[in-house]
Amino acid sequence: MLQLLGRPVIASLAILMLASFPAYAADAGYYTAQQADDGHMDFNNHCAECHRPDLTGALGPALVGKPFLARWGGKSVEDLFQFEHEKMPATSPGSLPKEQILKITAYILKRNGYKAGSTPLDEKVAQTITLPKNADAASK
Numbered sequence: 001m002l003q004l005l006g007r008p009v010i011a012s013l014a015i016l017m018l019a020s021f022p023a024y025a026a027d028a029g030y031y032t033a034q035q036a037d038d039g040h041m042d043f044n045n046h047c048a049e050c051h052r053p054d055l056t057g058a059l060g061p062a063l064v065g066k067p068f069l070a071r072w073g074g075k076s077v078e079d080l081f082q083f084e085h086e087k088m089p090a091t092s093p094g095s096l097p098k099e100q101i102l103k104i105t106a107y108i109l110k111r112n113g114y115k116a117g118s119t120p121l122d123e124k125v126a127q128t129i130t131l132p133k134n135a136d137a138a139s140k
Protein backbone atom coordinates (compact mmCIF):
# COMPACT_ATOMS: atom_id res chain seq x y z
CA MET A 1 0.00 0.00 0.00
CA LEU A 2 2.73 2.44 1.01
CA GLN A 3 4.47 1.79 -2.26
CA LEU A 4 1.64 3.63 -3.96
CA LEU A 5 3.00 6.78 -2.38
CA GLY A 6 5.72 7.18 -4.95
CA ARG A 7 7.79 10.29 -5.21
CA PRO A 8 5.43 12.35 -7.36
CA VAL A 9 2.60 11.75 -4.89
CA ILE A 10 4.73 12.71 -1.91
CA ALA A 11 6.03 15.76 -3.74
CA SER A 12 2.56 17.02 -4.55
CA LEU A 13 1.43 16.37 -0.98
CA ALA A 14 4.36 18.44 0.23
CA ILE A 15 3.47 21.25 -2.16
CA LEU A 16 -0.15 21.17 -1.02
CA MET A 17 0.92 21.39 2.61
CA LEU A 18 3.29 24.25 1.92
CA ALA A 19 0.63 26.11 -0.04
CA SER A 20 -1.78 25.92 2.88
CA PHE A 21 0.77 27.55 5.20
CA PRO A 22 1.27 31.15 4.08
CA ALA A 23 4.85 32.32 4.41
CA TYR A 24 4.02 34.87 7.09
CA ALA A 25 2.72 32.16 9.39
CA ALA A 26 5.64 29.80 8.88
CA ASP A 27 6.46 27.73 11.93
CA ALA A 28 10.06 28.83 11.66
CA GLY A 29 9.06 32.16 13.17
CA TYR A 30 10.48 35.60 12.49
CA TYR A 31 11.47 36.81 15.94
CA THR A 32 12.33 35.20 19.26
CA ALA A 33 9.92 35.05 22.19
CA GLN A 34 12.52 36.97 24.21
CA GLN A 35 12.53 39.81 21.67
CA ALA A 36 8.75 40.09 21.80
CA ASP A 37 8.78 40.05 25.61
CA ASP A 38 11.40 42.81 25.75
CA GLY A 39 9.49 44.65 23.04
CA HIS A 40 6.29 44.42 25.05
CA MET A 41 7.96 46.28 27.91
CA ASP A 42 9.52 48.85 25.57
CA PHE A 43 6.19 49.33 23.83
CA ASN A 44 4.47 50.01 27.14
CA ASN A 45 7.18 52.49 28.10
CA HIS A 46 7.47 54.37 24.82
CA CYS A 47 4.46 53.75 22.59
CA ALA A 48 1.42 52.68 24.61
CA GLU A 49 0.54 56.19 25.78
CA CYS A 50 -0.56 57.00 22.23
CA HIS A 51 -1.29 53.56 20.72
CA ARG A 52 -2.81 52.00 23.89
CA PRO A 53 -1.32 48.99 25.69
CA ASP A 54 -3.53 46.68 23.56
CA LEU A 55 -2.40 48.43 20.34
CA THR A 56 -5.95 49.42 19.38
CA GLY A 57 -4.97 53.06 19.02
CA ALA A 58 -5.84 56.38 20.65
CA LEU A 59 -3.88 59.49 19.73
CA GLY A 60 -1.88 57.29 17.32
CA PRO A 61 -3.60 54.79 15.00
CA ALA A 62 -4.22 51.12 15.81
CA LEU A 63 -1.23 48.84 15.25
CA VAL A 64 -3.30 45.68 14.90
CA GLY A 65 -6.08 44.46 12.64
CA LYS A 66 -7.84 45.96 9.65
CA PRO A 67 -6.94 49.66 9.81
CA PHE A 68 -3.31 48.79 10.42
CA LEU A 69 -3.15 46.32 7.53
CA ALA A 70 -5.02 48.68 5.25
CA ARG A 71 -1.95 50.89 5.47
CA TRP A 72 0.81 48.30 5.90
CA GLY A 73 -0.51 45.20 4.12
CA GLY A 74 1.70 44.43 1.12
CA LYS A 75 4.61 46.38 2.60
CA SER A 76 7.61 44.74 4.23
CA VAL A 77 8.31 44.63 7.95
CA GLU A 78 11.49 46.54 7.09
CA ASP A 79 9.32 49.44 5.84
CA LEU A 80 7.39 49.35 9.09
CA PHE A 81 10.61 49.21 11.09
CA GLN A 82 12.06 52.20 9.21
CA PHE A 83 8.91 54.22 9.82
CA GLU A 84 9.02 53.43 13.53
CA HIS A 85 12.70 54.18 13.76
CA GLU A 86 12.53 57.50 11.92
CA LYS A 87 9.10 58.83 12.93
CA MET A 88 8.32 57.33 16.35
CA PRO A 89 7.80 58.03 19.19
CA ALA A 90 5.93 60.98 17.67
CA THR A 91 7.12 63.29 20.46
CA SER A 92 10.82 62.48 19.91
CA PRO A 93 11.34 60.69 16.60
CA GLY A 94 14.49 58.61 16.24
CA SER A 95 15.21 58.66 19.97
CA LEU A 96 15.14 54.87 20.39
CA PRO A 97 18.05 52.71 19.19
CA LYS A 98 17.41 50.27 16.32
CA GLU A 99 17.78 47.27 18.60
CA GLN A 100 14.90 48.49 20.75
CA ILE A 101 12.70 49.30 17.76
CA LEU A 102 13.36 45.79 16.40
CA LYS A 103 12.10 44.31 19.67
CA ILE A 104 9.05 46.55 19.62
CA THR A 105 8.43 45.48 16.02
CA ALA A 106 8.70 41.83 17.11
CA TYR A 107 6.03 42.56 19.69
CA ILE A 108 3.79 44.22 17.08
CA LEU A 109 4.26 41.15 14.84
CA LYS A 110 3.29 38.92 17.74
CA ARG A 111 0.13 40.92 18.34
CA ASN A 112 -0.69 40.56 14.64
CA GLY A 113 -0.53 36.77 14.76
CA TYR A 114 3.04 36.02 13.74
CA LYS A 115 4.73 33.17 15.55
CA ALA A 116 7.97 33.27 17.49
CA GLY A 117 10.84 31.03 16.48
CA SER A 118 14.57 30.63 16.91
CA THR A 119 15.62 33.33 14.42
CA PRO A 120 15.87 36.82 15.93
CA LEU A 121 14.24 39.61 13.97
CA ASP A 122 16.85 41.80 12.30
CA GLU A 123 16.68 44.11 9.30
CA LYS A 124 17.58 41.33 6.84
CA VAL A 125 14.78 39.12 8.12
CA ALA A 126 12.44 42.12 8.17
CA GLN A 127 13.00 42.61 4.43
CA THR A 128 11.74 39.09 3.75
CA ILE A 129 8.41 39.49 5.58
CA THR A 130 5.51 41.06 3.73
CA LEU A 131 2.58 42.07 5.89
CA PRO A 132 -0.67 40.42 4.79
CA LYS A 133 -3.43 42.51 3.22
CA ASN A 134 -6.10 40.27 4.66
CA ALA A 135 -6.76 41.26 8.28
CA ASP A 136 -8.51 37.96 9.04
CA ALA A 137 -5.42 36.02 8.13
CA ALA A 138 -3.37 38.00 10.61
CA SER A 139 -5.73 38.31 13.53
CA LYS A 140 -5.12 36.63 16.91
Ligand code: HEC
Pocket residue numbers: 043046047048049050051059060061062063067068071072080083084087088089090091096104
Ligand atom coordinates in the same frame (compact mmCIF):
# COMPACT_ATOMS: atom_id res chain seq x y z
C1 HEC B 1 3.01 61.02 21.35
C2 HEC B 1 2.21 60.01 20.75
C3 HEC B 1 2.87 58.83 20.08
C4 HEC B 1 3.84 58.00 20.61
C5 HEC B 1 4.50 58.07 21.97
C6 HEC B 1 4.10 57.00 19.59
N1 HEC B 1 3.32 57.21 18.51
FE1 HEC B 1 3.23 56.08 16.83
N2 HEC B 1 1.96 57.40 15.97
C7 HEC B 1 1.47 58.54 16.57
C8 HEC B 1 0.68 59.30 15.61
C9 HEC B 1 -0.03 60.61 15.87
C10 HEC B 1 0.73 58.55 14.41
C11 HEC B 1 0.12 58.94 13.05
C12 HEC B 1 1.10 59.80 12.31
C13 HEC B 1 1.62 59.21 11.06
O1 HEC B 1 1.16 58.14 10.63
O2 HEC B 1 2.55 59.80 10.50
C14 HEC B 1 1.53 57.37 14.68
C15 HEC B 1 1.77 56.38 13.75
C16 HEC B 1 2.46 55.21 14.01
C17 HEC B 1 2.57 54.10 13.10
C18 HEC B 1 1.95 54.03 11.72
C19 HEC B 1 0.56 53.48 11.90
C20 HEC B 1 -0.32 53.64 10.72
O3 HEC B 1 -1.11 52.74 10.45
O4 HEC B 1 -0.24 54.67 10.06
C21 HEC B 1 3.33 53.17 13.70
C22 HEC B 1 3.74 51.82 13.13
C23 HEC B 1 3.70 53.69 14.99
N3 HEC B 1 3.15 54.92 15.15
C24 HEC B 1 4.50 53.03 15.89
C25 HEC B 1 4.91 53.58 17.10
C26 HEC B 1 5.88 52.97 17.96
C27 HEC B 1 6.57 51.66 17.69
C28 HEC B 1 6.04 53.80 19.03
C29 HEC B 1 6.99 53.64 20.19
C30 HEC B 1 8.37 53.52 19.87
C31 HEC B 1 5.15 54.93 18.84
N4 HEC B 1 4.49 54.76 17.65
C32 HEC B 1 5.01 55.97 19.74
C33 HEC B 1 1.65 58.90 17.88
C34 HEC B 1 2.57 58.33 18.75
